[in-house]
Amino acid sequence: MSGMVTEVRPPRHDEMAAYYRALPYANGLPSWEPADAAWHGGPEPWPPQRTPASADQLEKWAAADIKDKAFHPIATFVDGRCVGASATISFEVTVPGGGTGRMAGVTATGVVATHRRRGYLRQMMQAMFDAALERGEPLAMLSASEGSIYGRFGFSPATYRTRWELARHEAALLPTEPDPGSLELVDAARAKEAWPRVHAEVRARRVGELGPLPGRWDGLSDEADGTNGPLRYLTHRDQHGNVDGIANFRLPWSPTTDRAGTLVVEALEATNPVAYRALWGLLIDFDLTKTVVAASRPRDEPLRWMLTNPRAMRITRQTDNLWARLLDVPRALTQRSYLAPGELRFTISDDRMCPANNRTWHLKADGPVVTCVPTDETADLTITLSALSSLYFGGMSAHHLAYAGHIAAHTDGAIGQLTRMFWTDPEPHNSFGF
Numbered sequence: 001m002s003g004m005v006t007e008v009r010p011p012r013h014d015e016m017a018a019y020y021r022a023l024p025y026a027n028g029l030p031s032w033e034p035a036d037a038a039w040h041g042g043p044e045p046w047p048p049q050r051t052p053a054s055a056d057q058l059e060k061w062a063a064a065d066i067k068d069k070a071f072h073p074i075a076t077f078v079d080g081r082c083v084g085a086s087a088t089i090s091f092e093v094t095v096p097g098g099g100t101g102r103m104a105g106v107t108a109t110g111v112v113a114t115h116r117r118r119g120y121l122r123q124m125m126q127a128m129f130d131a132a133l134e135r136g137e138p139l140a141m142l143s144a145s146e147g148s149i150y151g152r153f154g155f156s157p158a159t160y161r162t163r164w165e166l167a168r169h170e171a172a173l174l175p176t177e178p179d180p181g182s183l184e185l186v187d188a189a190r191a192k193e194a195w196p197r198v199h200a201e202v203r204a205r206r207v208g209e210l211g212p213l214p215g216r217w218d219g220l221s222d223e224a225d226g227t228n229g230p231l232r233y234l235t236h237r238d239q240h241g242n243v244d245g246i247a248n249f250r251l252p253w254s255p256t257t258d259r260a261g262t263l264v265v266e267a268l269e270a271t272n273p274v275a276y277r278a279l280w281g282l283l284i285d286f287d288l289t290k291t292v293v294a295a296s297r298p299r300d301e302p303l304r305w306m307l308t309n310p311r312a313m314r315i316t317r318q319t320d321n322l323w324a325r326l327l328d329v330p331r332a333l334t335q336r337s338y339l340a341p342g343e344l345r346f347t348i349s350d351d352r353m354c355p356a357n358n359r360t361w362h363l364k365a366d367g368p369v370v371t372c373v374p375t376d377e378t379a380d381l382t383i384t385l386s387a388l389s390s391l392y393f394g395g396m397s398a399h400h401l402a403y404a405g406h407i408a409a410h411t412d413g414a415i416g417q418l419t420r421m422f423w424t425d426p427e428p429h430n431s432f433g434f
Contacts, residue, residue: 007077008123015082016062019075022085023110028052032145038163038317039296041264070213074127076120083115086124088132089434092211094203096394096424097337104132105434106142125153126353129327138328143433150323154351156386157320158393159208159428163295170312171284179278180239188220191233194243201271208393208428228252236275245275249283261290277306298429322430324389329357330372338365340420347379357385365421380414383407394424
């Protein structure tokens with residue numbers, strides 16, 4: 001291997017086909033852990049793309065990605081051959097307090113089997129981190145295809161998602177006031193109009209939610225998807241006629257009676273509790289169904305508290321969703337707000353890839369004014385970069401992280417102060433991946 005020339009850089013347009021071939025999904029190979037996915041409504045593990053992408057498909061991907069200013073590919077070339085590929089997507093994400101933060105979403109990562117264990121993934125990660133910082137993105141996030149890979153780069157779980165099932169005969173709702181609005185089944189064209197409006201209002205209040213990229217809902221269709229049947233769309237309008245909730249669902253065909261009569265909710269959002277309850281009220285009591293399945297849902301789904309029998313909602317799968325990684329600690333911590341005013345002095349000493357983070361910081365939150373500056377004062381606690389990244393959106397337990405050895409308190413009450421400042425209610429959640 002001596003004498004080999006290694007380059008880690010963005011691929012040119014004429015190199016994009018080779019870039020895609022370094023990625024598992026382009027070759028029809030598994031690109032996710034062989035486990036039941038909480039973001040998939042079916043009973044089986046998520047099926048991969050079964051055939052390699054054609055030359056025409058590779059060129060279509062290349063033409064679209066080269067034009068996309070939010071897409072930033074990176075590749076490893078050894079003696080001119082592409083042996084590793086990854087990318088970041090520039091997103092906006094809702095942070096605690098309702099503000100918007102800039103984020104680099106790491107996606108589509110792979111190293112060909114013959115060149116693994118040579119440090120190429122680390123080199124690509126470093127290049128992506130450096131480029132994100134140059135773009136002013138102080139935070140990186142990803143959905144981990146395998147739970148053991150990304151912790152060594154400073155990523156740690158920050159949000160969760162669940163898949164749950166509800167038997168129709170157990171799905172009674174508690175009584176409430178009559179709904180002043182109305183429900184309507186619509187076609188894909190009207191769903192495409194409704195989704196951006198509903199999502200924008202939901203996103204403004206939901207910590208962890210991503211801003212949609214252009215064309216996010218363009219793929220909605222009324223056409224059948226194999227034996228799954230067509231996707232169907234249910235909207236709710238308030239008493240003034242404004243759409244304030246929407247759901248995508250399907251009624252897949254099953255060759256066996258045990259899975260027959262299943263209604264799968266693929267997405268549901270509402271801007272208020274009335275619309276939320278009305279949408280679920282129809283979907284959990286749909287004619288000729290036995291079971292309702294909902295995937296990629298929040299861990300603290302409010303529907304449970306609307307049921308006469310809360311136990312009827314059974315979580316069948318749960319997994320981490322987005323993993324976070326702070327690239328610029330002071331900038332990231334000052335682009336969010338804090339539930340309780342206060343201050344903390346904390347030391348980070350384990351960030352080898354962004355060494356500027358390795359020092360003691362003084363975080364002070366006083367209402368809308370937040371500062372985070374270097375200090376020579378004694379730290380209240382020492383925290384790993386991964387633990388701080390997990391806590392960033394407010395959905396993880398500082399107590400549990402301390403118990404596991406990721407946080408060491410040096411002053412009384414430091415863990416409690418950390419909890420009070422960073423906590424978010426409801427839990428952070430994002431409704432789609434990347």
